Amino acid sequence: MQKKGMLVVISGPAGVGKGTLCRALLTQSTDLEYSVSVTTRPSRPGETDGKEYYFRSKEEFLKMIEDGELLEWAEFLGNFYGTPRFHVQAMLNQGKTIILEIDIQGAKQVKSQCSEGVFIFIVPPSFTVLSERLRGRGTESEEVIQNRLARAVEELENVKDYDYIIENNDIDVAVERLKSIIVAENSSTKRVAFFSKEE
Amino acid sequence: MQKKGMLVVISGPAGVGKGTLCRALLTQSTDLEYSVSVTTRPSRPGETDGKEYYFRSKEEFLKMIEDGELLEWAEFLGNFYGTPRFHVQAMLNQGKTIILEIDIQGAKQVKSQCSEGVFIFIVPPSFTVLSERLRGRGTESEEVIQNRLARAVEELENVKDYDYIIENNDIDVAVERLKSIIVAENSSTKRVAFFSKEE
Numbered sequence: 597m598q599k600k601g602m603l604v605v606i607s608g609p610a611g612v613g614k615g616t617l618c619r620a621l622l623t624q625s626t627d628l629e630y631s632v633s634v635t636t637r638p639s640r641p642g643e644t645d646g647k648e649y650y651f652r653s654k655e656e657f658l659k660m661i662e663d664g665e666l667l668e669w670a671e672f673l674g675n676f677y678g679t680p681r682f683h684v685q686a687m688l689n690q691g692k693t694i695i696l697e698i699d700i701q702g703a704k705q706v707k708s709q710c711s712e713g714v715f716i717f718i719v720p721p722s723f724t725v726l727s728e729r730l731r732g733r734g735t736e737s738e739e740v741i742q743n744r745l746a747r748a749v750e751e752l753e754n755v756k757d758y759d760y761i762i763e764n765n766d767i768d769v770a771v772e773r774l775k776s777i778i779v780a781e782n783s784s785t786k787r788v789a790f791f792s793k794e795e
Numbered sequence: 796m797q798k799k800g801m802l803v804v805i806s807g808p809a810g811v812g813k814g815t816l817c818r819a820l821l822t823q824s825t826d827l828e829y830s831v832s833v834t835t836r837p838s839r840p841g842e843t844d845g846k847e848y849y850f851r852s853k854e855e856f857l858k859m860i861e862d863g864e865l866l867e868w869a870e871f872l873g874n875f876y877g878t879p880r881f882h883v884q885a886m887l888n889q890g891k892t893i894i895l896e897i898d899i900q901g902a903k904q905v906k907s908q909c910s911e912g913v914f915i916f917i918v919p920p921s922f923t924v925l926s927e928r929l930r931g932r933g934t935e936s937e938e939v940i941q942n943r944l945a946r947a948v949e950e951l952e953n954v955k956d957y958d959y960i961i962e963n964n965d966i967d968v969a970v971e972r973l974k975s976i977i978v979a980e981n982s983s984t985k986r987v988a989f990f991s992k993e994e
Contacts, residue, residue, distance in 0.1 A: 619963045710904070717984070773982050780979035783959045783972050 600787050601688030604712055604778060605696045607703035608718030611730045613764045614790035616695040617718060620771045625778070629687045633695040634660065637675035650680060668698065668705035679706065693778055700751050707757060714781050716774065717758040720748075721765040799986050801889030802909055804895045805976060806902035808947035809916030810929045812963045816892070816917060819898040819970045828886045830855040830895040833859065836874035849879060867897065867904030871982065878905065892977055899950050906956060913980050919947075920964040 608614050622628055629717050634650040636657045645651050652660070657676045669678030679696060687694040696706065696713075707715060720726035726748055730741045755761055760777055764770045781787060807813045813911040821827055835856045844850050853857070856875045859865050868877030878895060886893040895905065895912075906914060919925035925947055929940045956961055959976055963969045980986060 611916060656844055718983075732889050751877065755984060758984050760979065762982050773978055776978035777982060778974035779975035783915075783961050785954055785957050785960050 601691050602693045602697060602778075602781060602787060603688065603706075603713035604693060605698060605703050605706055605710075605713050605715045606718065606774070607698055607700050607758075608764075609720070609726065609751045611726055611733070611748075612701070612718045612720050613729070613767070613770075614697055614718045614766060617764060617770055617774065618695060620767060621774050622695065624771065625775060627693070628693045628778070631679055631685055631690050631694055634666070634669075634680045634740045635675060637677075642746055653695075667709050670699075670702060670703040681709075684710075693782070696738070700754050704754070704757070705792060712786075714760070714777065715758040716760045716762060716777060717755050718756075718762050718764050718770070721763050725765075730764065749772070797904060800885065800890045801977075801980060801986060802883060802893045802895060802905075802912035803980075804897060804902050804905055804909075804914045805917065805973070806897055806915070807963075808919070808925065808950045809943055810925055810926070810932070810947075811917045811919050812966070812969075813896055813917045815966060816969055816973065817967060818860050819966060820973050821894065822900075823970065824974060826892070827977070828891050828893045828895055830878055831882055833865070833877045833879045834874060836876075839937075849882075857987060867901040869898075869901060880908075881891070883909075892981070899953050903953070903956070910991050911985075913959070913976065914936050915955040915959045915961060915976060916954050917961050917963050917969070918951065918954075920962050924964075 598613060605747055606618055614744065618630075622630055632646065632648070632650060634652050634657060636652060636654045637649075639645065639651045641648070643649065643651075648733050656677065657669075657678065660680070661669060666678040667681055669676060671677075679698070679702070684694055685697070692706065698706065706713065718731065727741065727745055732746055736744070751780060762770050762773045800840065805813055805817055809869060813827075817829075821829055831847070831849060831854060833851050835851060835853045836848075838844065838848070838850045842848065842850075853875065856868075858876065859877065859879070860868060864880050865877040866880055866883060868875060870876075878897070878901070883893055883895070897905065905912065905918060919928065926940065926944055929943055935943070961969050961972050
């Protein structure tokens with residue numbers, strides 16, 4: 597049986613711990629690839645083009661948007677960030693599983709262009725826990741936290757557009773679920789080339 | 796998040812090893828339930844009604860068919876065998892995952908009544924291996940084996956009606972895949988009650 601490549605989009609409200617989950621997943625599963633973003637922010641010492649990010653000028657980035665070369669993009673603090681189609685496509689062509697950790701708006705853009713991807717929504721065990729986590733960071737004002745919580749309520753409405761929902765209560769359990777979803781999707785009749793009689 | 800019950804149908808051509816896989820799965824995953832069949836064959840010493848089988852008379856069995864109480868049924872060597880809806884429904888109502896190991900014709904009948912089930916097709920790594928396994932049993936004549944292989948080719952056409960396909964090359968790998976599919980399906984947005992804001 598031939599395996600097709602697979603794009604796994606991991607999203608969820610801010611503060612839900614999706615970054616931590618993805619790092620744990622990629623550390624434990626060395627056969628997964630991480631999507632590398634394009635950015636217009638200057639590279640920092642030690643960063644390599646094509647590893648942490650693809651570094652591009654603003655003009656180049658705008659050209660990529662125009663040419664439909666980005667699966668999604670957003671502006672953040674004056675810099676552009678986006679997911680380049682060529683990188684994802686190259687991984688998929690090699691039959692690889694590629695992980696894209698992204699916010700909900702970004703996931704929505706990706707879904708509109710890559711509906712055959714696997715979309716996983718991470719939720720906090722409860723709003724109490726989400727609010728504690730946001731406060732625990734100690735980096736945001738109470739007003740920012742209240743806004744984030746209000747947005748999280750709205751964002752949860754997006755669950756219906758996702759294939760899977762994982763409650764990030766215990767990180768080990770959540771990572772095991774992510775791994776199981778990847779194994780299962782690789783056995784999905786949608787994703788494996790039809791068993792050949794001639795084999 | 797509330798978990799709904801789930802019916803997992805494991806099927807595939809004769810000789811593919813689905814019985815061995817299911818026994819290994821149920822030994823390793825004690826939270827799974829096994830579907831108990833109804834039969835008209837007489838109980839053997841040591842068998843308990845409702846454990847190995849539900850033992851019913853032919854009249855009772857025919858009445859169950861008539862009343863739509865069976866998800867599937869078949870006649871084999873003069874005895875009737877079937878999957879009782881009440882048993883499966885009781886397990887689903889308790890939020891349990893119930894395993895039904897069944898031949899392809901039976902799976903087709905179940906699918907027509909229980910389309911929300913998870914349908915997994917087990918395939919041999921190749922026809923050479925399937926034919927070796929059938930011959931390895933040493934219980935069938937060459938003619939029977941040839942007929943079985945011809946039927947297996949036909950049966951593989953059914954894969955398209957299934958959600959997952961697992962190649963039974965290595966039993967441990969195949970059992971891990973079955974487990975992953977069950978974990979993944981339990982995280983599917985189709986199967987979990989919507990995350991409640993009030994939680």
